[in-house]
Amino acid sequence: MKFGIIQFPGSNCDLDKLWVLQDVLKQEARYVWHKDTAIGDLDCVVVPGGFSYGDYLRTGAIARFSPVMKAVADHAGRGKLVIGICNGFQILCEAGLLPGALLRNRSLQFRCEHVFVRIETSQSPFTCAAQKRDIIRIPVAHGEGCYFADPETIAGLKKNDQILFRYVDSRGRVADTASPNGSVENIAGICNATRNVCGMMPHPERASEEALGSANGRVVFESILKHLRGSQAQ
Amino acid sequence: MNDPKITPEIIADHGITPEEFERIKGVLGREPNFTELGIFSVMWSEHCSYKNSKPVLKTFPTKGPQILVGAGEENAGVTDIGDGWAISFKIESHNHPSAVEPFQGAATGVGGILRDIFTMGARPILNMNSLRFGPIDGNDEAARRNKRLFAGVVGGIAYYGNCVGVPTVGGEVYFDESYEGNPLLNAMCLGLLRHEQIARGAAKGTGNPVFYVGPATGRDGLAGAAFASRELTEESQEDRPAVQVGDPFMEKLVLEAVLELLQTDAVVGIQDMGAAGLTCSTCETASRAGTGIEIDLAKVPQREPGMTPYEIMLSESQERMLVIVQKGREAEVQRIFDKWDLPWAEIGFVTDTGLMRVKNHGKVVAEIPAAKLANDAPVYYRESKEPAYFAKTRAWKLSELPPLTDPQKVLPELLASSSIASKNWVYRQYDHMVQTRTVVYPGSDAAVVRLKLAPPPAKDRYLAITTDCNGGYCFLDPYTGGAIAVAEAARNIVCSGGRPIASTDNLNFGNPMKPEIFFQVREAAKGITDGCNTFNTPITGGNVSFYNQSPTGAIDPTPVMGMVGLIDDIAHVTTQWFKERGDVILLAGNAVDTADPYLGLGGSQYAQCLHHIKAGLPPRLDLAVEKKLQDAVLALIRAGQIKSAHDCSEGGLAVALAEGCISKHPGRNTAELIGAKVNLSTFAKGTRLDALLFGEAQSRIVLSVAKENADAVVAQLQSQGVPAAVIGTVGGKTLTIKAGKVAGKWNVADLYDGWWNSIARKMA
Numbered sequence: 001m002k003f004g005i006i007q008f009p010g011s012n013c014d015l016d017k018l019w020v021l022q023d024v025l026k027q028e029a030r031y032v033w034h035k036d037t038a039i040g041d042l043d044c045v046v047v048p049g050g051f052s053y054g055d056y057l058r059t060g061a062i063a064r065f066s067p068v069m070k071a072v073a074d075h076a077g078r079g080k081l082v083i084g085i086c087n088g089f090q091i092l093c094e095a096g097l098l099p100g101a102l103l104r105n106r107s108l109q110f111r112c113e114h115v116f117v118r119i120e121t122s123q124s125p126f127t128c129a130a131q132k133r134d135i136i137r138i139p140v141a142h143g144e145g146c147y148f149a150d151p152e153t154i155a156g157l158k159k160n161d162q163i164l165f166r167y168v169d170s171r172g173r174v175a176d177t178a179s180p181n182g183s184v185e186n187i188a189g190i191c192n193a194t195r196n197v198c199g200m201m202p203h204p205e206r207a208s209e210e211a212l213g214s215a216n217g218r219v220v221f222e223s224i225l226k227h228l229r230g231s232q233a234q
Numbered sequence: 235m236n237d238p239k240i241t242p243e244i245i246a247d248h249g250i251t252p253e254e255f256e257r258i259k260g261v262l263g264r265e266p267n268f269t270e271l272g273i274f275s276v277m278w279s280e281h282c283s284y285k286n287s288k289p290v291l292k293t294f295p296t297k298g299p300q301i302l303v304g305a306g307e308e309n310a311g312v313t314d315i316g317d318g319w320a321i322s323f324k325i326e327s328h329n330h331p332s333a334v335e336p337f338q339g340a341a342t343g344v345g346g347i348l349r350d351i352f353t354m355g356a357r358p359i360l361n362m363n364s365l366r367f368g369p370i371d372g373n374d375e376a377a378r379r380n381k382r383l384f385a386g387v388v389g390g391i392a393y394y395g396n397c398v399g400v401p402t403v404g405g406e407v408y409f410d411e412s413y414e415g416n417p418l419l420n421a422m423c424l425g426l427l428r429h430e431q432i433a434r435g436a437a438k439g440t441g442n443p444v445f446y447v448g449p450a451t452g453r454d455g456l457a458g459a460a461f462a463s464r465e466l467t468e469e470s471q472e473d474r475p476a477v478q479v480g481d482p483f484m485e486k487l488v489l490e491a492v493l494e495l496l497q498t499d500a501v502v503g504i505q506d507m508g509a510a511g512l513t514c515s516t517c518e519t520a521s522r523a524g525t526g527i528e529i530d531l532a533k534v535p536q537r538e539p540g541m542t543p544y545e546i547m548l549s550e551s552q553e554r555m556l557v558i559v560q561k562g563r564e565a566e567v568q569r570i571f572d573k574w575d576l577p578w579a580e581i582g583f584v585t586d587t588g589l590m591r592v593k594n595h596g597k598v599v600a601e602i603p604a605a606k607l608a609n610d611a612p613v614y615y616r617e618s619k620e621p622a623y624f625a626k627t628r629a630w631k632l633s634e635l636p637p638l639t640d641p642q643k644v645l646p647e648l649l650a651s652s653s654i655a656s657k658n659w660v661y662r663q664y665d666h667m668v669q670t671r672t673v674v675y676p677g678s679d680a681a682v683v684r685l686k687l688a689p690p691p692a693k694d695r696y697l698a699i700t701t702d703c704n705g706g707y708c709f710l711d712p713y714t715g716g717a718i719a720v721a722e723a724a725r726n727i728v729c730s731g732g733r734p735i736a737s738t739d740n741l742n743f744g745n746p747m748k749p750e751i752f753f754q755v756r757e758a759a760k761g762i763t764d765g766c767n768t769f770n771t772p773i774t775g776g777n778v779s780f781y782n783q784s785p786t787g788a789i790d791p792t793p794v795m796g797m798v799g800l801i802d803d804i805a806h807v808t809t810q811w812f813k814e815r816g817d818v819i820l821l822a823g824n825a826v827d828t829a830d831p832y833l834g835l836g837g838s839q840y841a842q843c844l845h846h847i848k849a850g851l852p853p854r855l856d857l858a859v860e861k862k863l864q865d866a867v868l869a870l871i872r873a874g875q876i877k878s879a880h881d882c883s884e885g886g887l888a889v890a891l892a893e894g895c896i897s898k899h900p901g902r903n904t905a906e907l908i909g910a911k912v913n914l915s916t917f918a919k920g921t922r923l924d925a926l927l928f929g930e931a932q933s934r935i936v937l938s939v940a941k942e943n944a945d946a947v948v949a950q951l952q953s954q955g956v957p958a959a960v961i962g963t964v965g966g967k968t969l970t971i972k973a974g975k976v977a978g979k980w981n982v983a984d985l986y987d988g989w990w991n992s993i994a995r996k997m998a
Contacts, residue, residue, distance in 0.1 A: 009490070009574060010483050012399025016670045023689030049668075051397045054483030110392050112665045114901040137901050141396070141665040170904040177903055206667050211684060211694075211804060213675070213900075 001228045003029040004042040006072065006088075008063055013049035013086065013205065020205040021046070025221055032068060039071045043228050044081040047072070047088030049141070049203065059102060059144045060091035069095050081125055081224060082197045086142055089189070089199030098192055098199045099157070100149030105142070106182025112141040114214065115180055117188050117202055118168040121161045124191050125227035126198040129219050135172050136216035138202040140180050140188075145201040147183035147190075157190055165189035165200055237268035237544065244268075248275035254612055261606045269544045269592070269600045274607065276510035276548060277517065280780055283611030286746045287778040290759045298772040300735055308435050308522075309350040309505065311774025312427070313736045315695070315800055319687065320432070322356040323424035325364070325701070325740040325796040327779035331477045332419040336386025340419050341394040341480035345552055347423040348398060349506035352489050353555070355433035355496045356425025359671055360683055361395050363405040363421045364701040364740070364794040365660075368414030370652055370996045376414060381997060383417045390480075391421070392663040397482035398489065402664035403672050404681035405701050409652040412705065415784035420740040420777075422701060422796045426685060433496050435505035437519035437527050437558045437584045442502055444516075444529060444582040447571055448488055448554035451512070452537035454478050455550025484553040491574040492555060498570075500563035507554040513547045515556040516582075517590045521608035528591040529582030531599070543592065543599040558584060618756050619749035627710055630849035632832050635841065638924035641888065641971070641978045644844060646988045648885045648928065649892055651843045655992035658899070674698075677897055678809045679881055680730040682801065696801035698732030704884070705790030706837040707852035708758055714852050716758035716793050718932060720765025721860045722883060723797035728864045729879040729935060731806035731871050732799025734769050739776035739795055744788025746780045754791040762793060768857040769864070771797055808871050810880035811898040812908050815965035817877055818944035819894070819910060822951050822958050823863055823934030825887065825917035826925050830854040833922060834929030839884045853932045860933045866954040867935050875943050875950075882934040887914075888927040888971060888978075890936045891962075895969050896986040905990065907982045911970050912962030918974035926973055938964055 005017045014031060021029035032039050039045065052063035063069065069091070076082045076097055084092040092098045105111055119127050119134040130136075149157070157163050165188035167179040179186045181201070189200030204217030238244060245255050248271055258266055258274050266274060280286055296305040302320055303312035310324040328343025344361060351358050365387060368380035384407075395402045400423070437444070455478035495501055503523065505515040512534070520527040531546045541549075559567050564580070571578040585591070590607060592600040638644065648654055661676035673696060674682035680700040687694055702723040708715025724734045739762060744751040766773060782789040801807055812819070827834055835841050836850030870876050882890045891912055898906040917926055925931075939947050944960055951958035970979045 010397065010486055012397075012486070012668055016668070019670060019686065019689075050399060051483055051486070054397070054481070056483070109389070110396055110663045110665070112396075112667060113662050116901055116904070139667050141667060143396075170901060180902060203667070206670050209670075209690070211673055212667075212670060213673075 001027050001043045001225060002041060003027055003044050003046055004032040004039055005029060005046045005048055006034065006068055007031045008034045008050065008052040008066065010052050010054055011048050011050035016205045017046050017048045020208045020221065024208055034066045034068045037067045037071055039075055042075065044083065044224055045072055045075055047084035047091055049086030049088060052087055052091060059087060060094035063091045064095040073097060076197050079194065079196050083126060084199045085203060086201055089201055090144065092197060092199045097197050098190060099153050100147055102144050103146040103148050104144050105146055110143040111180045112139065113180060114139050115202065116168050116170050116178065117165045118172055120163045120166055123161055124164055124195050124198065126191065126220055126223050127164050129223040129226045135168060136219065137214045138204060138207040138217045140202050142201055145181040147187040149184065154184060160193055162190050162193065163187055164191055164198060165202065240265060240268065240271060248272065249279065250275055254278060257612060261603060261610060269547060270602060272544045272548050273513045273600060273602065276513055277607050278611040280778065281509050282514055284778055285611045286614050286616055286780065287741065287755065288613045289615050290755055293759060293763055294773045295763060295766045296772050298770065301772055301774060302429065303432060305773055305775045309353045312354060312432055313774055318429050320427050320429055321424055321798065322351050322354040322427060323422065323738055323798060324350055324775045325420050325422035325738045325794065326777040327740050327742060328419045328421065329417065329742065329779050329782055332387050332417055335477040336383045337390040338477050338479050340387040340390030342478045342552055343419050343421045344391055344394040345480045345482065345485050346508050347421045348400065348485060349508060351423045351425040352492055353433065353435065353504055353506045354425065354427065355431040356427035357493055358400045358423050358425045359669060360424050360699065361400050361402040361421065362699055362701050362796060363391055363402065363419065364703065365405065365407045366413040366418035366705065366792060367409050368411055369409050380414060385997065387417060387419055388660050388663055394480055394482045396665040398486045399668050401666045401668045401672055403666050403683060404676045404699060407657050407660055408705065410705060410790060412790040416782045416789050418742050418792060420794050422738065424699065424798065431496060433501065433504050435519050436503040436523035437525050438502045438523040440525065440584055440586045442561050442584045443559050443564060443580050444527060444584065445557040445559055445567060445578055446534055446554065446581045447557055447576055447578040449481065449484055449551065449577060450535035450537040451546055451549045452551045453541065453545055453549060456545060456548055478550050478552050480552050487574045487576055488553050488555060491570055491576055494570050495567060498566055500560050500566045501557055502560055503558035505556050507556060509550065511549050517604040517607045519556065519558060520590055520604035526585035526587035526589040526591065526604060527582060528585050530593040530596065532595045533579050533581040535577050535579055543594045547592065616746050616752040617749040618753040620753055621750040627849040628851065632835060632850065635835065635845060637922065641923065641927050641976065644928065645888050645892060645978060645980060646985060648839060648843060648889055649985055649989040650992040651839060652993065652996065654839055654885045654889060656990045657993065658990060659993040659997060673807055674730060674809055677899060678730065679726040680732065682730055682807050696804065696807060698727045698730040698799040698801055700726040701794055701796045702726065703792050703794040705792040706842065706848055708791040708793065709848065710837045710850065710852045712754040712757035712791050713761040714855055715791065716761025717765040717855050717857065718852065719793055719795040720762055720769065721855055721857065721932060722881065723795045724769040724771065724864060725881040725935065727797055727799035728868045729808060729810065729881050731808040732801045733868060734771045734797055734799045736774050737766060737771040737795055737797040739773055739793060741778045742782055742789065742792040742794065743780055744783045751788055758791055758793045764857060768861050805874060806872050808876055808879050810893060811878055812894045812910060812938050812964040813877045816941055817938045817964040818941050818960055819912060819962040819964060820937045820939060820944065820947060820958055821934065821961045822867055822937055822956055824931065824957050825914060826921045826929060827854055827931035830931065833925035834886065834931035835925055838886065838928060838930045840886065840924060840928035853930050855932045862954060863933050863935065863956050866951050866956045870947060870950060875947050876937055876939060878938040880936045882936060884930060886928040886930050891971065892969055892985050894936060895982045896989055905986050907986055908964060909966035909968045909982050910962050910964050911966065914961060914971060914973045923973055923976060
């Protein structure tokens with residue numbers, strides 16, 4: 001499968017994404033520079049974590065205007081896969097490819113720690129290799145990860161089964177204290193209505209090898225591969 | 235704008251002595267003008283010239299077969315790690331800026347050390363830091379100020395390091411009254427490179443163009459040089475911030491552009507503009523190459539109009555680099571700068587005159603022999619005198635410490651004390667995982683990262699990294715304290731499964747002009763030298779920070795050691811927490827050091843926290859004994875015999891045992907706790923209970939092993955001349971420690987709560 005990893009000048013998880021896709025999962029993967037306007041024949045676009053253009057104003061507020069984002073929107077519009085992780089999630093929300101916004105953490109501090117995340121549905125290209133209610137141990141590292149949307153939007157997300165991941169405690173309960181950032185309804189990741197664009201704050205690439213203490217995050221990439229193989233077979 | 239006339243007052247304001255002024259005239263063969271005076275004042279400041287510390291630094295061991303670039307040669311040293319790979323690392327202080335403006339002071343401290351590393355051609359792969367603050371207990375004015383400084387420094391480190399994408403994988407934080415008003419921020423960075431990628435800070439090749447890259451030069455950081463110039467402020471009629479402001483996004487751009495640039499062979503020399511900015515980078519690169527350099531300040535990007543040559547040369551605006559390019563290759567270099575949208579300018583060229591010639595709009599404003607400016611600062615052999623306070627601290631006798639009868643309350647109190655308590659409130663604010671290298675996260679003896687030298691399933695290699703120093707020990711005896719800083723660093727590396735290979739030092743002291751302070755410097759340096767020689771960890775570079783004084787006095791001498799070790803196999807990576815029920819707990823080393831008149835309680839956290847006594851002598855250290863212990867434990871780890879290893883340090887054996895029970899933390903609000911049943915009765919006869927439980931005797935490691943291996947491990951240690959004994963078993967929900975008739979029994983969940991949440995509660 002062909003993965004493209006968007007490189008904004010302040011991306012800093014781009015190398016990690018390439019490592020996990022190319023060196024761990026042995027897929028074809030390449031960087032896509034933020035000034036590029038065409039992204040070619042990619043099967044899946046990955047918008048990585050980092051600080052896109054410094055993010056001094058508001059995370060992703062400038063990145064949405066970058067030349068490459070139009071190509072990403074076109075790619076998504078054709079029903080192809082896009083996954084934004086951490087800063088990537090923030091950018092996809094700013095770009096209007098996903099509903100809602102990521103606000104500053106409730107603690108007003110950056111938070112980097114392993115959290116427990118529950119798979120809320122296996123009905124998506126990003127979770128189809130997992131079972132609903134599976135609990136994965138996976139890191140977060142962000143200052144602005146508090147997911148927010150108005151009640152109608154949240155109701156819509158629930159109705160359409162668009163909430164993919166929720167922060168839970170180690171026993172799988174949705175508790176207020178389980179969330180590292182104060183997100184509405186402990187939301188850690190969502191997809192769009194057509195289910196081909198995903199945003200998530202936790203970092204699956206940081207939990208894809210046993211050497212790093214957890215390989216639970218691999219299921220996200222394995223889901224994408226499973227989905228792509230399935231759609232190619234059709 | 236006319237420069238002020240050079241008067242004795244102006245000279246004194248620049249921190250230049252009359253003798254130094256004569257020396258400057260000797261170098262120039264004439265009187266300096268105002269710009270030249272400023273240039274000399276920063277280059278001959280302690281910060282740039284090490285004029286007061288050089289005689290001491292010269293005694294450090296700096297050589298070894300593993301050293302590719304030695305201390306002082308370049309921006310940072312380079313150490314071989316085999317297979318054509320190398321690491322470059324260094325620690326550097328930003329204490330004074332952090333005291334004035336903690337957030338930006340700390341942020342720019344991180345930025346500066348990052349630049350030192352990537353300037354060497356190395357990709358930074360980790361940051362560490364060593365921090366000191368006044369106490370944060372209670373809510374009085376002093377505590378509130380200390381908390382503000384603590385929160386600000388941690389926030390600044392997080393702000394900068396997180397954005398640049400270099401994980402902050404560990405460090406240390408201590409709290410002590412001596413740091414009140416004088417916090418310490420020592421930031422360490424380590425980068426990875428191929429041998430052939432080592433970049434040099436030399437302006438070689440007459441005619442080669444000199445490029446400036448990075449943001450425009452402003453007036454910020456002018457007072458960050460080694461003086462405060464009242465005249466300048468009156469002239470400029472405006473308040474100027476004394477502390478530089480960091481832009482981590484810009485740093486990230488410069489980092490990526492520089493590493494991309496160094497992949498080409500178009501660059502002949504490169505240096506960051508750190509302390510003393512444009513001045514230091516131009517004269518040092520010329521001096522190293524034995525060439526001259528000529529620049530025109532009119533070509534330097536400037537943030538505001540009307541800046542004088544003096545200001546441009548002395549500005550410490552951040553994230554700027556000087557790059558000397560092979561003539562004819564300018565376009566390649568410009569293409570990379572443009573790719574990263576970086577401001578750049580060609581500001582001059584290399585000459586064969588040996589002069590640093592600075593022009594402004596074509597008119598020469600400074601002309602100084604570069605090598606003499608860079609290297610001929612005076613060197614002072616400062617007077618040294620044993621501190622008077624020794625008489626008082628050494629008059630104290632252990633018998634004055636009331637006997638401990640019931641340890642039940644003491645252990646939780648020590649675990650919750652600020653210097654011992656978990657530092658998760660700190661490291662959860664740092665991205666300690668980006669680059670997906672971190673194998674052992676903060677919270678064990680040393681951080682462990684993988685090098686990602688080849689894709690899986692190829693075998694990888696690993697580094698263990700730590701920073702250590704106990705200022706209280708150094709206060710009581712600087713020699714022993716310095717040696718312990720090295721020994722403990724090496725012990726932490728060994729407990730993590732690593733073989734120590736090299737180190738870096740950050741000497742934080744008071745005013746060296748005071749003979750009693752210089753005595754501390756000299757003695758601590760001797761201790762470091764003996765320590766580094768013992769563990770074969772030459773010093774690859776470092777930093778000196780003097781004048782850490784507040785009206786209440788000098789800080790405790792704090793020679794921080796950063797150390798790196800190599801781990802060949804992930805199977806050798808070892809953590810401090812107990813693993814499985816039924817495992818056997820061993821103590822390697824003597825439970826109590828009977829040769830120490832203070833039995834390990836001098837300068838201990840127990841004596842300080844419970845009895846408010848910082849007196850006596852620090853724990854005794856026998857380097858030969860320590861080396862034997864470390865070699866024996868490392869051999870056992872490499873043989874796969876050891877399940878956990880934890881060094882006994884602050885809080886002694888009881889705290890080390892408790893940490894074995896409570897420090898595994900797999901996720902948010904989730905600890906994996908396990909109890910232990912320990913019997914120390916055989917050691918309890920004829921010694922003090924407080925020394926046995928909370929004494930900080932050196933050369934001790936708590937190990938846990940599979941039950942069936944316990945006897946063999948004890949025998950193996952003893953055969954190497956290391957005292958060893960079985961002291962308990964892992965399991966249950968309580969930690970019980972029996973010592974003769976006395977016993978303590980603690981619910982590990984309670985111990986955990988006090989230890990893990992203490993700092994967050996104090997900061998709430």
